[in-house]
Amino acid sequence: MIDIGYNATLVAIGAGLLGVAAGVIGAFLYFRKRSLMSDAISHATLPGVAIAFLVMVALGGEGRNLVGLLTGAALSSLAGLWLVHWINRNTRLGEDAAIGAILSVFFGFGIVLLTVIQTIGAGRQAGLESFLLGSTAGMLRADAYVIAVGGALALIACLILRRPMTLVSFDAEYAATQGLRPGRVDMAMMTLALAVTVIGLKVVGLILIVALLILPAVAARFWSDRSEVVALLAGVIGGVSGAVGAVISSLAPGLPTGPIIVLVAAALFTVSLILAPTRGVLAGVIAQLRFRHRVHMRQGLLALAHGHRVHEGYTLRLLRRAGLIRADGVATSEGQREAALAAQDERRWTVLRGRPEAATLAAHYDGLTPIDTVLTSDQLTELDRLMKQGSDHGHATIRRAERGRSDG
Amino acid sequence: MGNEFVPLSLPPLLIGCLAALACALPGNFLLLRRQALIGDAISHVVLPGIVVGFLVTGTSSTWPMMLGAAAAAVVAVALIQLVHRVGRIEPGAAMGVVFTTLFAAGVLLLEQSDTSNVHLDVEHALYGNLESLIWLDATGWSSLLDPAALVWLPPELTRMAVVLVLVMLFIGLLWRPLAISTFDEGFARTLGIRVGPLGLALVIVSAIAAVAAFDAVGSIIVIAMFICPPAAARMMTDRLLVQVGWSALFAVASAIIGYVLAGYGPLWLGYSDSVSAAGMIATVSGLILAVAAMFGPVRKGRAA
Numbered sequence: 001m002i003d004i005g006y007n008a009t010l011v012a013i014g015a016g017l018l019g020v021a022a023g024v025i026g027a028f029l030y031f032r033k034r035s036l037m038s039d040a041i042s043h044a045t046l047p048g049v050a051i052a053f054l055v056m057v058a059l060g061g062e063g064r065n066l067v068g069l070l071t072g073a074a075l076s077s078l079a080g081l082w083l084v085h086w087i088n089r090n091t092r093l094g095e096d097a098a099i100g101a102i103l104s105v106f107f108g109f110g111i112v113l114l115t116v117i118q119t120i121g122a123g124r125q126a127g128l129e130s131f132l133l134g135s136t137a138g139m140l141r142a143d144a145y146v147i148a149v150g151g152a153l154a155l156i157a158c159l160i161l162r163r164p165m166t167l168v169s170f171d172a173e174y175a176a177t178q179g180l181r182p183g184r185v186d187m188a189m190m191t192l193a194l195a196v197t198v199i200g201l202k203v204v205g206l207i208l209i210v211a212l213l214i215l216p217a218v219a220a221r222f223w224s225d226r227s228e229v230v231a232l233l234a235g236v237i238g239g240v241s242g243a244v245g246a247v248i249s250s251l252a253p254g255l256p257t258g259p260i261i262v263l264v265a266a267a268l269f270t271v272s273l274i275l276a277p278t279r280g281v282l283a284g285v286i287a288q289l290r291f292r293h294r295v296h297m298r299q300g301l302l303a304l305a306h307g308h309r310v311h312e313g314y315t316l317r318l319l320r321r322a323g324l325i326r327a328d329g330v331a332t333s334e335g336q337r338e339a340a341l342a343a344q345d346e347r348r349w350t351v352l353r354g355r356p357e358a359a360t361l362a363a364h365y366d367g368l369t370p371i372d373t374v375l376t377s378d379q380l381t382e383l384d385r386l387m388k389q390g391s392d393h394g395h396a397t398i399r400r401a402e403r404g405r406s407d408g
Numbered sequence: 409m410g411n412e413f414v415p416l417s418l419p420p421l422l423i424g425c426l427a428a429l430a431c432a433l434p435g436n437f438l439l440l441r442r443q444a445l446i447g448d449a450i451s452h453v454v455l456p457g458i459v460v461g462f463l464v465t466g467t468s469s470t471w472p473m474m475l476g477a478a479a480a481a482v483v484a485v486a487l488i489q490l491v492h493r494v495g496r497i498e499p500g501a502a503m504g505v506v507f508t509t510l511f512a513a514g515v516l517l518l519e520q521s522d523t524s525n526v527h528l529d530v531e532h533a534l535y536g537n538l539e540s541l542i543w544l545d546a547t548g549w550s551s552l553l554d555p556a557a558l559v560w561l562p563p564e565l566t567r568m569a570v571v572l573v574l575v576m577l578f579i580g581l582l583w584r585p586l587a588i589s590t591f592d593e594g595f596a597r598t599l600g601i602r603v604g605p606l607g608l609a610l611v612i613v614s615a616i617a618a619v620a621a622f623d624a625v626g627s628i629i630v631i632a633m634f635i636c637p638p639a640a641a642r643m644m645t646d647r648l649l650v651q652v653g654w655s656a657l658f659a660v661a662s663a664i665i666g667y668v669l670a671g672y673g674p675l676w677l678g679y680s681d682s683v684s685a686a687g688m689i690a691t692v693s694g695l696i697l698a699v700a701a702m703f704g705p706v707r708k709g710r711a712a
Contacts, residue, residue: 033498035498035500035504036501038504039445039504090707090708091701091704092643093439093701094444096442096500100445100447100631101635104693105632108689109687111534111628112688115683116674119679119681207511210504215505218497218502218504255520256519259516263513266512269505273491281494281495
């Protein structure tokens with residue numbers, strides 16, 4: 001066990017809890033296609049932090065009370081959230097423009113206030129810059145408690161609201177019939193995102209906290225199509241990123257907490273992007289290669305069945321490697337058998353597709369799927385009987401189909 | 409008056425105006441194409457770009473850093489497309505994934521590398537140093553005609569002017585195809601306009617504007633100017649040319665009013681120091697947008 005000290009352990013636990021909450025809530029934001037909303041929320045916290053500091057100083061306090069600063073952050077980002085909503089509803093601007101406008105203006109105003117604080121608080125370093133990129137170095141124990149407890153509370157709220165948020169994410173109308181108010185659930189979702197952002201300010205910083213709401217959710221999406229699983233996985237990925245990132249950053253100087261947490265999450269995202277089954281890049285490439293293999297094999301076999309020579313290089317190699325043709329391009333006995341089977345399969349499909357009553361089954365035709373994986377053996381027998389019966393008609397159909405294919 | 413104004417305030421004012429214009433003009437098209445947040449993404453990835461530019465060349469001179477920033481912007485756009493297409497992730501989230509990751513990498517690189525002897529830090533990247541772009545060789549208005557003094561104008565001014573000309577040339581020469589493809593991509597295709605490369609060119613020109621402006625005034629102004637003036641202009645008119653005109657007016661107004669308020673506002677209130685000009689310019693552009701959003705003639709869309 002690496003000994004990183006009591007405070008750092010508390011921060012790591014807090015960052016982990018925060019990461020889980022951020023992952024889960026981020027997944028719901030992603031389902032609602034509102035991931036970037038968190039960008040506006042986070043940038044809009046800055047003026048609140050600065051104003052809270054100024055107010056606390058004006059009241060004679062020290063100005064660095066974390067709870068006070070975070071309350072200010074929450075209030076101003078609530079104002080930003082409301083303004084994005086207002087612009088979106090009352091003007092012709094889209095949500096993206098509203099988000100961009102609010103985040104840049106609030107952030108700019110926050111910077112103005114920070115320079116004001118630098119001016120009046122000369123000699124008393126406010127350290128508010130640490131909210132930009134997050135910093136856990138020299139954190140007070142009370143602050144670490146605030147983060148750990150806040151992370152836990154946000155997580156609990158996420159778990160309580162899990163079902164309504166899922167329902168509204170996928171079918172707002174159905175959710176309404178179940179007695180939910182989609183508008184309210186949306187608002188609760190945004191409030192939770194806001195809570196996560198505010199709690200994460202000190203650890204991750206306001207520029208990068210948005211990453212913790214986006215990366216785990218997007219990474220999790222690669223692994224599953226089921227919303228509950230995605231939300232759960234996003235929580236796990238977020239939690240791991242938060243805790244591991246906080247621990248790594250406490251090991252050496254010059255490893256800022258926020259960026260490290262984000263980079264851990266980004267690494268998990270990259271792994272998901274590449275390795276995830278079915279949706280991952282690697283799986284996609286393999287599926288593509290396999291598809292190509294099947295197409296060429298099939299076309300090669302059909303060519304053999306019709307007595308044509310195969311000229312295409314890749315197909316030749318495939319057939320040769322499978323022992324279906326000899327080096328001079330003539331089919332081996334096994335090749336002849338396979339070719340005959342492929343041709344029979346194609347004929348059966350042609351007949352099936354010529355029968356209107358079998359339209360649903362015929363829809364499975366893609367030139368690759370063997371017909372015996374679609375039809376039962378009884379159906380196949382029936383099909384073969386039909387083929388024999390209407391042999392003349394059948395041949396005509398096949399010929400027509402083949403002509404159609406060579407035209408196309 | 410001129411004795412102090414010309415050396416200390418004129419260059420930053422001009423640079424602020426040029427930067428605001430260079431960002432606001434392409435911002436109009438980005439806004440209409442629902443790519444408004446591209447400016448946000450670009451301004452974040454500029455940081456890793458300049459850090460890598462610095463680490464590779466070992467000098468803190470402007471060109472390697474600008475090249476690094478421009479390269480980072482192009483890489484980011486390519487990565488966003490990659491994540492969007494290959495990963496089948498919706499564009500907004502794809503953008504969020506890419507720019508936060510690159511920004512985090514930039515901050516880490518900055519912390520890990522020895523840049524203490526260079527003026528290169530995150531705060532500088534955010535706020536810029538508009539106030540420090542002064543022209544000490546000027547003695548008054550007459551210096552504007554004095555070649556010996558003009559040589560010592562801040563280089564940012566020349567650079568920003570060149571970039572603005574480039575942006576205006578791009579928009580001016582490609583006005584019709586840009587306008588058509590912005591409003592009706594399908595129709596643009598039937599006219600034989602190559603929509604894909606044109607869209608990419610727009611993003612690259614925006615990136616160049618962003619990088620140049622970033623160097624002079626920091627990333628806050630960049631993001632605000634890409635979005636706020638065009639958004640406010642959109643409330644004023646339905647015609648693209650008129651909108652671009654309004655956006656230019658709003659951009660210049662934000663830059664001038666913001667700079668003056670930041671420099672002199674605190675003095676009027678009895679304080680001695682000025683506040684961040686970059687932040688104030690962004691704030692003013694937001695106020696202009698707020699007024700336009702409440703009273704603009706076509707704020708709710710086509711007035712029909």
